[in-house]
Amino acid sequence: MKVLKLSTQLHKWIALVVGLQVLFWVGGGLVMTAIPIETVRGEHRAVEFQPGPLALAALPGPEEIARRAGVMPVRAELRTTPRGPVWTLIPAAGEPVTVSAATGRPFGPMSAGEASEFARRAYRGEADITEAVLLTTAPEETGRTGPLWRVDFADREKTSLYLSPDTGEVVTRRSGVWRIFDFFWRLHVMDWNDGEDFNHPLIIITTALTLSIVVSGFILLWIRISRDVKMGRATRRTR
Known part of the structure; x- marks a missing residue:
């Protein structure tokens, strides 16, 4: 139960910290894949x-x-x-x-x-x-x-x-299309200055924290599935 509690707290608080950037990554990725690059380049x-x-x-x-x-x-x-x-x-x-x-x-x-x-x-x-x-x-x-x-x-x-x-x-x-693309690109790489640096410390740290969310989420999922399976077996035995 200590592992479950620790994983739950870790998952919740880190998700709260990096959740907005994850939204930017997903939203920016959608925009950048939806607009043909030929159109962006004009x-x-x-x-x-x-x-x-x-x-x-x-x-x-x-x-x-x-x-x-x-x-x-x-x-x-x-x-x-x-x-x-x-x-x-x-x-x-x-x-x-x-x-x-x-x-x-x-x-x-x-x-x-x-x-x-x-x-x-x-x-x-x-x-x-x-x-x-x-x-x-x-x-x-x-x-x-x-x-x-x-x-x-x-x-x-x-x-x-x-x-x-x-x-x-x-x-x-x-063009306006290029400027929209550039805005979401800067959000995506977390470089609001010129969008050129995509391996700076901030994005590395944020990516590492996001990875920890995924790992802790898998831990929570495994623990809860295991618990549900045990409870299901116990219920069947009592019947």
């Missing part, structure tokens, strides 16, 4: 950028580009973007430098009209653009740093496309 609203062929003969060589940009790169990448071909020069130390592959200089400022046009090309749907705004600091939800253009669409998901102010490329997509 893939159904994305049009893949189709780069045109690069006219390499008309472009300065990488050595000349590096000289004009004033960068000594250890690696260089050439690609096509909505604003034209660019070189990304990666130095041994410091941030990568992106310049026009035609001039070796950074692109000029991008207007709201350009940002809206590039976003429209990258968007699948008929919704109108409600706003195009240059953000001097990237929002936390983008996982980026530095300035970004945000272009909002009036669709039912409230889709926002974030564009590079240098190249016009879409760096990430966000």
Whole structure:
């Protein structure tokens, strides 16, 4: 009986402490499995950028580009973007430098009209653009740093496309669906800051306590089943 009493008290009090988080785990798991991850990522609203062929003969060589940009790169990448071909020069130390592959200089400022046009090309749907705004600091939800253009669409998901102010490329997509998913994800991993850390001490301790609830519950179940069986046998014998 001491074991039964101890298990009952342990089960009750630990369940009271971690019960709300267990509810968050189950509820968050339901939300995250019910919403297709493609919808969360906004893939159904994305049009893949189709780069045109690069006219390499008309472009300065990488050595000349590096000289004009004033960068000594250890690696260089050439690609096509909505604003034209660019070189990304990666130095041994410091941030990568992106310049026009035609001039070796950074692109000029991008207007709201350009940002809206590039976003429209990258968007699948008929919704109108409600706003195009240059953000001097990237929002936390983008996982980026530095300035970004945000272009909002009036669709039912409230889709926002974030564009590079240098190249016009879409760096990430966000929506109301993504924000709901992110909210439940943070509850699920118990990281209310950025949702990136899912093996911190708090979740480890809470998981261990939840395991103790399961173990003590099995102990209670076994004790009570055994007691009921014994009582049933005793009843049959007295009859």
